[in-house]
Amino acid sequence: MAPPQTSNAAQVEFWNGPTGQRWTRLAKQIEDNLRPFTDELVRRLGPQPGERVVDVGCGAGDTTLALAELVQGHGFVLGVDVSRPMLQRATARAANTPEYPIRFVEADAAGHAFERGGFDALFSRFGVMFFADPAAAFANMRRALKPGGRLAFACWRDRRENAWVTLPVAAARKHLSELPPAPGPDEPGPFAFADSARIQRILTSAGFTAIQCEKFDPLLNYGDGTRAAAEYLTQMGPIGSVLQDHPEALRQQVADTLAGLLEDKRETGALRLSAAVWIVTARSE
Numbered sequence: 001m002a003p004p005q006t007s008n009a010a011q012v013e014f015w016n017g018p019t020g021q022r023w024t025r026l027a028k029q030i031e032d033n034l035r036p037f038t039d040e041l042v043r044r045l046g047p048q049p050g051e052r053v054v055d056v057g058c059g060a061g062d063t064t065l066a067l068a069e070l071v072q073g074h075g076f077v078l079g080v081d082v083s084r085p086m087l088q089r090a091t092a093r094a095a096n097t098p099e100y101p102i103r104f105v106e107a108d109a110a111g112h113a114f115e116r117g118g119f120d121a122l123f124s125r126f127g128v129m130f131f132a133d134p135a136a137a138f139a140n141m142r143r144a145l146k147p148g149g150r151l152a153f154a155c156w157r158d159r160r161e162n163a164w165v166t167l168p169v170a171a172a173r174k175h176l177s178e179l180p181p182a183p184g185p186d187e188p189g190p191f192a193f194a195d196s197a198r199i200q201r202i203l204t205s206a207g208f209t210a211i212q213c214e215k216f217d218p219l220l221n222y223g224d225g226t227r228a229a230a231e232y233l234t235q236m237g238p239i240g241s242v243l244q245d246h247p248e249a250l251r252q253q254v255a256d257t258l259a260g261l262l263e264d265k266r267e268t269g270a271l272r273l274s275a276a277v278w279i280v281t282a283r284s285e
Contacts, residue, residue, distance in 0.1 A: 008082070008108050008110055008130065008131060008132050008188070010132075010188075011082065011130045011131075011132075011188055012082045012108065015081075015082050015083040015086075016082070016083055016084055016085065018244050019240070019241055019244070020083040020084070020085045020086055021085050022235055022236075022240065022244070023059065023060070023083070023085075023086060023236075024060060024083075024085040024086050024088075024089050026232070026235060026236065027059070027060035027062070027086070027089055029232055030059075030060075030236070031060070031062040033220055033221070033222070033232075034125065034126075036218040036220070037125055037126070037154045037216070037218075037277065038062065038063055038066055038125055040154075040216055040218075040279060041063075041123065041125055041152055041153070041154055041279065042063075042066055042067065042070070042123075044152045044279055044281055045121055045123055045150060045152035045281075046150075047067055047070040047071050047075075047121060047123075048070070048071070048075075048120075049070070049071060049072045049074065049075060050071065050072070050074045050075045051071050051075050051120040051121060052071070052075060052076045052077075052078075052118060052119045052120050052121075053067050053071060053075070053076070053077045053078070053119060053120060053121045053122070053123055054077075054078045054080060054109075054114070054119050054121070054122050054123065054141070054144055055067055055077055055078065055079045055080065055123050055124070056080055056109045056122060056123065056124040056127045056128055056141065056153070057080070057081055057109070057124050057125070057126065057127015057128065057130075058079030058080060058081045058086075058087075058090060058104065058127070059081055059083070059086045059090070059127070060086045060089040060090050060093070061079060061086075061087075061089065061090025061091075061093050061094060061102075061104070063123065063125050064077050064079035064090065064094070064102055064104070065093065065094065065097065065100065065102070067123060068097075068100040068101055068102050069100070071101065072101075073099060073100075073101055074101070075101055076101045076102075076103075077100075077101060077102050077103075078102075078103055078104075078105065078119070079102065079103070079104040079105070080104075080105055080107055080109045080112060081104070081106065081107075081127070082106065082107070082108050083106075084106055087104050087106050090104050091104050109127075109128075109137065109140070109141055110131050110132070110133070110136065110137035110140060110141075111137075111140060112140070114140070114141070114143060114144030115144065116143050116144065117143070117144070117145065117146050117147075118144060118146075119144045119145055119146065119149060120145070120146060120149055120150065121145070121149060121150040121151070121152070122141055122142075122144065122145060122149070122150070122151045122152070122153075123152055123153065124152075124153035124154070125153070125154050126154055126155065126156070126190070127153070128153050128155065128193070129155050129156070129188065129189060129190055129191070129192040129193050130188045130189065130192070131188060132188060134192070134202045135201075135202050135205045135206050136206075137206075138202060138203060138206035138208070139205075139206040139207060141206075142206050142207050142208060142284050145284040146284070147284060147285065148283055148284065149283065149284040150281070150282075150283055150284075151203075151208060151280070151281060151282040151283065151284070152279070152280070152281050153279075153280050154216070154277050154278070154279055154280070155192075155193035155194075155199070155277065155278050155280065156190050156191050156193070156194065156275075156276070156277055156278075157191075157194050157215070157276040157277060157278055158191065158194045158276065159182070159190075159191050159194070159238075161274070161276030162274065162275055162276050163265070163273040163274045163275075164220060164233060164237065164273050164274075164275060165237055165238060165239075167233070167258060167261050167262065167265070167273070168233045168234060168237065168238075168239040168254070168258055169238070169239060170261060171230075171234075171239075171254050171255075171257040171258035171261055172234075172239050172242065172243070172254050174254075174257050175250060175253050175254050175257065176242075176246075176250075179242060180242060182238070185198070186198070190237070190238065193278065193280075196213040196278060199211070199213055199278065199280055200213070203280075203282050207284065207285050208282040208283065208284060208285070209282065209283050209284075209285055210281075210282055210283045211280070211281075211282040212280070212281050212282070213278045213279075213280050214278070214279045214280075214281075215276070215277070215278065215279075216277045216278070216279045217274065217275060217276050217277070218275055218277075219272035219273065219274060219275070220272060220273050220274075220275050221270050221271075221272055222262075222270070222271040222272070222273060223270055223271060224269070224270055224271070225271075226259045226260075226262040226263045226266065226271055227255070227259045229259075229262055229271050230255040230256070230258040230259040230262060231255055233258060234251050234254050234255045234258060235251075239254070
């Protein structure tokens with residue numbers, strides 16, 4: 001049976017436009033910032049030498065390389081993403097490690113024709129919250145797994161629990177009369193999987209079992225400089241997407257305000273902000 005064809009055209013356009021280009025430019029900072037999630041997810045998935053793994057929403061390839069190091073030369077990692085700018089960076093990085101068993105494909109995992117039953121595990125660091133029809137997307141990805149294959153992904157919990165979102169929003173409100181409404185709880189977006197009950201329903205309908213959603217709440221390190229952190233945070237996440245449609249001078253004003261808010265949050269040493277995430281694990285039937 002052919003995999004379902006789903007329409008994620010809006011997300012494809014989004015990640016190939018200014019957002020994808022900005023994420024590519026800031027890839028090193030993003031990867032350093034998200035390192036706690038990468039390490040925890042890899043630990044939960046437990047890739048073994050010789051295994052075949054799909055990295056969904058692989059971005060600039062940081063997670064794909066981490067997985068490839070563990071499955072080693074007789075394993076294989078397939079990195080899948082819709083963003084051409086990020087995949088170009090990923091491909092260039094992988095060229096420096098030709099011994100790693102990696103291939104990247106520009107595709108939407110929701111409808112990509114994966115090799116049926118060809119993989120031991122699915123992995124994703126914040127790459128699965130953007131599907132127009134998540135149940136159909138996960139059903140398609142599950143077909144890529146062998147019986148008993150493993151799934152592990154990270155997704156954000158409620159935005160109100162994530163200071164890296166609430167503080168930039170508070171700063172932006174001081175300079176913008178109105179912010180675009182946040183996506184609804186069932187619409188594609190960073191916080192589409194904030195409700196663990198929804199995750200359970202989606203994965204169950206897609207044919208997964210042994211589903212677990214566990215809280216993971218690291219403090220993310222933004223370095224010693226609040227101004228540098230403000231520059232980064234006003235380019236990433238929901239506020240980054242809003243400010244890209246305004247003059248650069250306005251973003252700088254928001255960054256100035258945010259730097260003051262961040263300074264108030266700093267105690268001693270490096271600036272650390274709370275993050276609230278689900279680490280989700282499951283198995284295919």
